[in-house]
Each structure stands twice: as structure tokens, then as C-alpha cells.
Amino acid sequence: MTHEQIRSLLEGYVFGSLDENEQKQVDAHLQTVCRDCRTELQDLYELSVKLAQSLPQSDPSPQLRENLLAQAARKSVKSSHRFPRRVWLPTSVSAAAAVALFFWGFLLHKENQKLRQRLSEAEDVSSLLRSPGMQFVDLKGVDPNPQAFGKVVLDRQRGKAVVYMYRLPQTPQGKQYQLWVMREGKPTSAGVFTVAPDGSAALKLDRLPGTDGLPSFLVTIEPEGGEAAPTGMMYLTGPVPPEKN
Amino acid sequence: MSDNREQTIDRLLLQLIKEGNQAALASFYDRHSRLIYSLILRIVGRVPDAEEVTQEVFLKVWRSAGSFDSTLGSPLAWLTTVARRLAIDRTRSKHYKSEKSETGLDALEIDDEGGFEGQVASNRLESIGTAEHRVLFSAVERLSEEYRLIVELSYFSGHSHSEIAERLGCPVGTVKTRLRQALGQLRSILMEGKS
Numbered sequence: 001m002t003h004e005q006i007r008s009l010l011e012g013y014v015f016g017s018l019d020e021n022e023q024k025q026v027d028a029h030l031q032t033v034c035r036d037c038r039t040e041l042q043d044l045y046e047l048s049v050k051l052a053q054s055l056p057q058s059d060p061s062p063q064l065r066e067n068l069l070a071q072a073a074r075k076s077v078k079s080s081h082r083f084p085r086r087v088w089l090p091t092s093v094s095a096a097a098a099v100a101l102f103f104w105g106f107l108l109h110k111e112n113q114k115l116r117q118r119l120s121e122a123e124d125v126s127s128l129l130r131s132p133g134m135q136f137v138d139l140k141g142v143d144p145n146p147q148a149f150g151k152v153v154l155d156r157q158r159g160k161a162v163v164y165m166y167r168l169p170q171t172p173q174g175k176q177y178q179l180w181v182m183r184e185g186k187p188t189s190a191g192v193f194t195v196a197p198d199g200s201a202a203l204k205l206d207r208l209p210g211t212d213g214l215p216s217f218l219v220t221i222e223p224e225g226g227e228a229a230p231t232g233m234m235y236l237t238g239p240v241p242p243e244k245n
Numbered sequence: 246m247s248d249n250r251e252q253t254i255d256r257l258l259l260q261l262i263k264e265g266n267q268a269a270l271a272s273f274y275d276r277h278s279r280l281i282y283s284l285i286l287r288i289v290g291r292v293p294d295a296e297e298v299t300q301e302v303f304l305k306v307w308r309s310a311g312s313f314d315s316t317l318g319s320p321l322a323w324l325t326t327v328a329r330r331l332a333i334d335r336t337r338s339k340h341y342k343s344e345k346s347e348t349g350l351d352a353l354e355i356d357d358e359g360g361f362e363g364q365v366a367s368n369r370l371e372s373i374g375t376a377e378h379r380v381l382f383s384a385v386e387r388l389s390e391e392y393r394l395i396v397e398l399s400y401f402s403g404h405s406h407s408e409i410a411e412r413l414g415c416p417v418g419t420v421k422t423r424l425r426q427a428l429g430q431l432r433s434i435l436m437e438g439k440s
Contacts, residue, residue, distance in 0.1 A: 012399070014326075016403065017399045017405045018405070045318035045319075045323075046319065046322055049319070049321050052281075053280060053378060053381045056283065057378065058279070059279050060278055060279075060296055064282075065275075067300060069267060071304060072307045151257060
């Protein structure tokens with residue numbers, strides 16, 4: 001099929017009204033990273049949102065929200081507790097089983113704590129997202145680690161922020177990453193952290209150092225416990241854009 | 246808020262959902278459940294089915310937020326596509342079809358001349374909402390009857406090109422062309438509104 005023939009099928013592709021063969025041909029064409037078709041496809045997907053937005057709007061029952069969150073919580077607990085399922089228990093509860101039970105209980109407790117912590121972090125983000133003065137700041141990886149990136153959700157008026165960072169190299173022994181707020185060339189430490197095994201980290205800032213003017217964020221690697229001013233290699237940086245009135 | 250800002254919030258929420266954040270899921274649901282539920286209700290026509298499918302959609306988001314492909318559009322476009330597909334799947338299920346014949350749901354479908362009947366028509370007349378919603382509503386209303394019918398049959402009823410061709414008694418090629426022209430006209434009307 002020619003490029004033009006494929007283009008004539010994109011509306012049907014977005015609406016799911018093609019036959020199986022046509023669908024396959026469009027998929028294959030898109031694999032070739034045809035930029036024109038991808039742009040057209042994005043445009044059509046956005047148009048399909050507008051069609052949905054043109055409908056009369058009504059709310060589902062509040063019960064639906066509760067059911068959804070309860071189900072999500074069940075699925076999350078199920079998947080996060082997969083590991084202790086194979087605990088072996090003999091018919092007569094032996095000392096080893098008692099230890100295993102204790103250990104299991106401990107793991108569940110730790111997992112619960114983690115879940116609660118994640119929930120509270122997300123509640124903070126949700127509250128920030130609702131704040132009228134909320135801003136986003138993109139953090140970009142610096143050579144030789146351009147793959148690292150991050151996002152700051154910032155509320156300057158309340159001095160609060162949540163910082164998410166991804167694809168950072170593992171924290172070296174005896175070191176920690178340190179987040180800085182740079183203002184008029186002067187750095188103020190906003191906290192130290194280590195990264196998770198997947199290179200991600202999240203930092204909640206409740207009393208952000210002064211962010212008047214146009215500050216920027218900076219992440220460097222420093223000796224454990226942090227320094228009074230940046231001394232190590234820079235990993236992430238991002239300027240706060242001017243506030244829109 | 247600009248579309249870009251809205252998209253950034255959605256992308257961030259999807260990232261958090263992928264990491265298993267339930268409050269992010271609640272936020273994402275609060276932002277979009279009204280739109281998604283309304284779309285699904287329009288397709289399936291019954292409140293209990295619409296609620297079930299809406300829940301299915303957001304559980305899918307919970308389980309598969311990682312499958313969102315940002316090169317194919319915004320998170321909302323992805324969500325709308327998932328919702329439409331699941332809603333159309335529901336209308337094709339045996340259970341739905343058997344209940345439909347018992348309750349006479351056929352009355353909600355469009356007639357062959359492109360007119361709308363029953364609840365759908367009254368919903369359209371009652372249509373109220375935000376300024377943006379009113380602009381979009383009147384843009385769709387301004388489509389010619391022929392184009393509106395083709396959009397209705399393919400987008401809201403989920404019929405394939407060949408099913409539409411059979412229903413309208415025209416070649417499949419005509420259906421494709423008409424759908425393309427219909428969306429082109431809709432795009433022009435929306436552009437006119439912006440300028």
C-alpha cells in the first residue's frame with residue numbers, strides 16, 4: 001500500500017473501523033516511523049477527544065469512585081505481597097514456623113508502611129496540583145549523564161514542592177545526591193537523598209528555601225550528609241520559568 | 246489552563262500511577278471520569294453498563310499506565326480510545342445484546358435518515374456545560390447531516406467501514422472518503438471558531 005493509501009485509512013484506524021488486514025497494514029506502516037502519518041494520527045486522536053467533549057456531560061455515581069479505589073487497593077496489596085506466599089507451615093506449629101510467621105508479619109508491616117508513605121506523597125502532589133500558583137520545572141540531565149531527568153511540582157507561594165528524579169546513576173558508596181535551590185548565583189541546600197535501584201528518587205520539600213526572583217534547581221553528588229555549598233559533579237539542572245499572570 | 250499544562254499534569258499522574266500511587270489514580274479519575282463516563286454512556290446507552298465499563302477503564306489505567314505511548318498523543322486521547330474500545334466491546338457482548346432485545350434499547354439508535362431518537366435526542370437538546378463544551382457541541386451540530394451520520398455510525402456506534410457501507414447501501418470507498426471529509430469539515434469548523 002502506498003503512503004497516500006495508508007493516510008486514507010488513518011481515520012478508520014483511530015475509530016477502530018478498519019478490517020483486520022487494513023489494520024495490520026497501517027500498523028506496519030507506522031512501524032516505519034512515518035512522521036507525517038504519526039502527526040496526522042495525533043491530530044485525529046485529539047479530534048476524537050473533542051467529539052467526546054461535544055457530548056452532554058453527566059457524572060457517574062460517587063459509589064463508582066469508591067469501588068474503583070477499593071479494587072485498586074486490593075490489586076496493589078495483592079501484587080506487593082506476592083513474595084511471602086510460599087511460607088511453609090507444618091501441621092504442628094514449629095519454632096521455625098513461628099519465626100517465619102513473625103518475619104512475614106514484619107514484611108507485611110513494612111509493605112504497609114511503604115504503601116502509606118506513597119499514598120501520603122501522592123496526596124501532597126494532588127494538593128499541589130490543585131493550587132492556583134502551581135508551576136512545573138523540568139530538570140535535565142547534564143553530561144555525562146544526559147539520560148537523567150526530573151520534574152518539580154512547585155508552589156512558590158506556599159514554599160512547597162515535590163521533586164521527582166529518574167535514571168540517575170546509583171549512589172556511590174559514602175556519597176549522597178544533594179538538591180540545591182540557586183538564587184542570584186547563591187546555592188541553598190534543599191536536602192540530600194539516595195536513589196532507588198531503578199535510579200529514581202522523590203523528595204518532598206515543605207519549607208523551600210527562598211524562591212523569589214527566578215531561581216533554578218540543581219542536583220550534585222556530595223559526601224554523605226551533604227555540603228554547605230556544591231562541590232561535586234552536577235547531575236540535573238532546571239530553571240524555574242517566570243510565573244504567568 | 247492551557248492544553249500543555251493539562252497534559253503535563255496527566256503525564257505526571259500516569260507516571261505516579263505506574264509506580265502504584267493510589268492517590269494519583271484518584272486524581273486522574275477526578276479529572277476525567279465525567280468525560281469518560283459520558284462517552285461510555287452515549288455508546289452503551291444504559292447507566293449500569295456505563296458504570297461497569299467506566300470502572301473497567303480506570304482499572305485498566307491502574308494496571309497498564311505503562312502502556313501509554315506518548316508518541317501517539319495526549320494521555321486524554323489514550324484514555325478516550327481505551328474507553329471507546331471497551332464500551333464498543335460491551336455493546337458486542339452476548340449479555341448486552343440479550344438484555345438490549347429485552348429492554349428495547351434499539352429505540353436509542355439513530356434512524357436511517359440520520360435523525361436521532363429517544364433519550365439521545367433529548368440529551369442533545371438538554372446539552373449544557375462549559376463554554377468549551379458548547380463550542381464543540383455546536384461544531385458537531387454544524388456538520389452536514391450526511392457527515393454527522395457517518396461520524397455517529399463509526400465513532401459512537403463503532404461500526405466497521407463495511408458494516409456502514411452495507412447499512413447505507415454505498416461502496417466501502419465512499420464511506421472512507423465521507424469519514425475523511427466529515428472530520429476535515431469538523432476540523433475547519435473548530436479552526437474557524439479559534440480565529
